[in-house]
Amino acid sequence: MSTKNPDRVVIVGGGTAGWMTASYLKKAFGDKISVTLVESGKIGTIGVGEATFSDIRHFFEFLDLKEEEWMPACNATYKLAVRFQDWRRKGHHFYHPFEQMPTVNGFPLTDWWLQDGPTDRFDTDCFVMANLCDAGRSPRFLDGSLIDQGFAEGAKELSGLTMSEHQGKTQFPYAYHFEAALLAKYLTKYSTDRGVHHIIDEVQDVRLDERGWIDHIVTKDHGSLEGDLFVDCTGFRGVLLNKALEVPFISYQDTLPNDSAVALQVPLDMEKRGINPYTQATAQDAGWIWTIPLFGRIGTGYVYAKDYLSPEEAERTLREFVGPEAAEVEANHIRMRIGRSEQSWKNNCVAIGLASGFVEPLESTGIFFIHHAIEQMVKHFPAADWSPELRKSYNSSIANVMDGVREFLVLHYQGAGRDDTQYWKDTKTRAVPDGLAERLERWKVQLPDSENVFPYYHGLPPYSYMCILLGTGAIPARATPSLGMSDTAAAHKEFAAIRDKSRHLIETLPSTYEYFASMRERS
Numbered sequence: 001m002s003t004k005n006p007d008r009v010v011i012v013g014g015g016t017a018g019w020m021t022a023s024y025l026k027k028a029f030g031d032k033i034s035v036t037l038v039e040s041g042k043i044g045t046i047g048v049g050e051a052t053f054s055d056i057r058h059f060f061e062f063l064d065l066k067e068e069e070w071m072p073a074c075n076a077t078y079k080l081a082v083r084f085q086d087w088r089r090k091g092h093h094f095y096h097p098f099e100q101m102p103t104v105n106g107f108p109l110t111d112w113w114l115q116d117g118p119t120d121r122f123d124t125d126c127f128v129m130a131n132l133c134d135a136g137r138s139p140r141f142l143d144g145s146l147i148d149q150g151f152a153e154g155a156k157e158l159s160g161l162t163m164s165e166h167q168g169k170t171q172f173p174y175a176y177h178f179e180a181a182l183l184a185k186y187l188t189k190y191s192t193d194r195g196v197h198h199i200i201d202e203v204q205d206v207r208l209d210e211r212g213w214i215d216h217i218v219t220k221d222h223g224s225l226e227g228d229l230f231v232d233c234t235g236f237r238g239v240l241l242n243k244a245l246e247v248p249f250i251s252y253q254d255t256l257p258n259d260s261a262v263a264l265q266v267p268l269d270m271e272k273r274g275i276n277p278y279t280q281a282t283a284q285d286a287g288w289i290w291t292i293p294l295f296g297r298i299g300t301g302y303v304y305a306k307d308y309l310s311p312e313e314a315e316r317t318l319r320e321f322v323g324p325e326a327a328e329v330e331a332n333h334i335r336m337r338i339g340r341s342e343q344s345w346k347n348n349c350v351a352i353g354l355a356s357g358f359v360e361p362l363e364s365t366g367i368f369f370i371h372h373a374i375e376q377m378v379k380h381f382p383a384a385d386w387s388p389e390l391r392k393s394y395n396s397s398i399a400n401v402m403d404g405v406r407e408f409l410v411l412h413y414q415g416a417g418r419d420d421t422q423y424w425k426d427t428k429t430r431a432v433p434d435g436l437a438e439r440l441e442r443w444k445v446q447l448p449d450s451e452n453v454f455p456y457y458h459g460l461p462p463y464s465y466m467c468i469l470l471g472t473g474a475i476p477a478r479a480t481p482s483l484g485m486s487d488t489a490a491a492h493k494e495f496a497a498i499r500d501k502s503r504h505l506i507e508t509l510p511s512t513y514e515y516f517a518s519m520r521e522r523s
Ligand SMILES: Cc1cc2nc3c(=O)[nH]c(=O)nc-3n(C[C@H](O)[C@H](O)[C@H](O)COP(=O)(O)OP(=O)(O)OC[C@H]3O[C@@H](n4cnc5c(N)ncnc54)[C@H](O)[C@@H]3O)c2cc1C
Pocket: 012, 013, 014, 015, 016, 017, 018, 038, 039, 040, 041, 042, 043, 044, 045, 046, 047, 048, 049, 050, 051, 052, 180, 201, 202, 203, 204, 233, 234, 235, 236, 237, 239, 261, 263, 301, 334, 336, 352, 353, 354, 355, 361, 364, 365, 366, 367, 368, 370
């Protein structure tokens, strides 16, 4: 066994995963390690992946990048929520916003809402952000100041925490949409400026030693590349982890059948059309369509199950949905590998991004998985003895995040009120992951809380489950019985405060388009 600390990292793949990993590692370890990134000039990146979690802000903060610097370079916009359109029935919508759930006398406001809500919309009654979404507002004023959502920007006690340590302490009010290819380009410059060695070449072979560890990789034009730790960011191909090291892939398809997507990038006049401050997921006959507003274009795509719909039909439906602006735009058809690798770190190879695992992009979790994996890789970085315990701990953290998100996504389909096509009928009879059936029964009488959701960190707080349960509508939810014997006055005061605050903010905040147009003038 080597007595040397592993300090030569080789990353294969130059998509979002590869460049996020390279820049973060260089920032974390500086000259203590060497980082080489090899990407193929021929094999493209997946070309989608534009909506994020709010936690991604910790990634940019870690790299010391300010919104004014990176956002205009990546045509980025703000995301205050996911808007679910037509999931309960056609014409209905609800939001899953970035906003902590207010608590009144020990019960979440949604519980009081079930008991005696002012309107039939849990989201606009309980969350300020849902009202800002309906009104298309920016979460920042034109001078750059952030709305007051109980969040102190730059608060000392919160800086330096990983995402999992952060959860529950506070909720930042927005995430980002950005052009993935532009972010990769931005991070390429960031990384290479700081000493990351960039090679454009194809990996043709992966040579293992007698223990089954990667000894070196063989490239087409640059010969052999040696390293201590190899990071597989080769996307769905899984060239190092799945192919060379033969780590099996656990499919989630029995519970999440969508396995295909067709995507379009549609340039639009945003000044005329405005910019919605949310990702939209619109239910369709055999899946759903995402709409992600960027500065200057929308990213859109139909996620579907090929057992129910052909690629041609999916593309036709998507083009009809978008309208004439998409006529000249070429479609990108994608087959998705849904599930996770049995282990994401084996020996001296760790897979990050699509090579590690993926679930359909309904809650924009792909980049969150990458960010989480990078934080955990730094936390579990090996010493000279390559302790297997570190890898074990890393692997269970990654598996828990992905299995937890799978449960959360299955809830969307179990809960959807739609039953007008075979696809939606079948969502109710399909198997659910172990443990979820019991939890679904519990949520019928007790709203999701920290005691009764998936028990390991997976990025989603209990209030996110409440939103999907109450918004999708097929699973009956009821107020905690004791609220029937309680005075609802305090809850009504809270509902009124949310209404007043929303009204005031809608009157004073700029539209999302106005905000970004002025940010571009400033930067
Ligand atoms: C339909 C769809 C929608 C999505 N939407 C979102 C979203 O809204 N939000 C979100 O967070 N995530 C989303 N994702 C996930 C997101 O796209 C990915 O997590 C992210 O782009 C990371 O991809 P990657 O870097 O792992 O792989 P890729 O982008 O596929 O990159 C693979 C890289 O590996 C290189 N490579 C492959 N083989 C070799 C080889 N032999 N030698 C050298 N190089 C090689 C390629 O050249 C490329 O650079 C979506 C995914 C899909 C499929």
